[in-house]
Amino acid sequence: MPTTIEATNAFYGAVDRARRAPSILNTQPWRWRIGSSRMRLYADRARQIRSIDPDGRMLIVSCGATLHHARVALSALGFDVLVERFEEPTEPDLLATVQVVGRHEPAPKDIQNLRDIRARHSDRRPFVANVPVPAQTMDRLTRAAAAEDAWLYRLGPTQTPVLAVAEEGAAAAEEQMPEYQADLEIWTNRSRRDGDGVRPEAVTAQMPRRVAVRNFAPGGETLLEPGFGDDQFTEFLVVVTQADGPVQWLRAGEATSATWLTATGAGLVASAMSDVIEIPVARALVQRMLDPPGFAQLVLRVAVDMQPTPAPNTPRRAVDEVADTGPDLPETDA
């Protein structure tokens, strides 16, 4: 078993890497409390975008992504962990407890996953790939999601236009929501020092596409050149769960992270789409296409990375802003 100091250091190291996880509007709606042999993940409700996420689905999916990032980091650091999710019914914001239960020699794959955390980012430009995603790579993505109790549904060529319609409807609905427009204004105008939010460097101007993406800058500045892609070989993957509640949202976030990191490692680019999930009519349209039926939690667009330049790195809050040492965690629990 690792010593107390080893485990605590590893937890801080894991939080450091887990900060890089994707989150809705880069809100990073999580808090970590670190003890000597376990660390706990809490939802940070102050960062919930209530206008479009009243139930906290997207908040918890985001937290699932950071949880998976933390698991990947701990594994790369050589720690075996046990994760308990939603263990305290009276404390719904306590999402997970990660406990160190042993040590192992990190495998090359563990180290690669750690690199993928650093390399992963959202690329919202139309993708320029002129070759399809290899079938073998698609299989790897599918397996990565399945290992997290979710599955990927790959939209077929006749279904992509339906996604485009759902996206158009969701965008139109959100454009008419003053509270959301106010939230968007806040989260797209954060200073780099805040360490969160979506900055103009990460956003392209709206343009005709096979399937539109969220408009982060209605009337505002966009600094990412869209380039000359046409999304011809872009795949649209729906992250699906078998039931629909906070546990599944967390698992969907873990599956999203697992899929996205695997995609990054396999040389793909990606970005997420959640407005089609946030707006119930759009979500119903997406959900109706699933076979077998399930609950749609997020859509990922992926393609072989032939982008002319990498998408920019996005800011994150400092470790001490998202983690503290928990006085309520027993010092030497095994």
Ligand SMILES: Cc1cc2nc3c(=O)[nH]c(=O)nc-3n(C[C@H](O)[C@H](O)[C@H](O)COP(=O)(O)O)c2cc1C
């Ligand atoms: C639950 C969830 C919903 C998201 N929704 C969208 C979206 O609708 N459109 C988009 O472009 N990115 C979306 N993202 C990606 C985030 O905006 C992105 O992860 C964040 O801005 C940080 O940037 P990075 O991915 O480059 O690190 C979503 C991510 C998560 C986890």
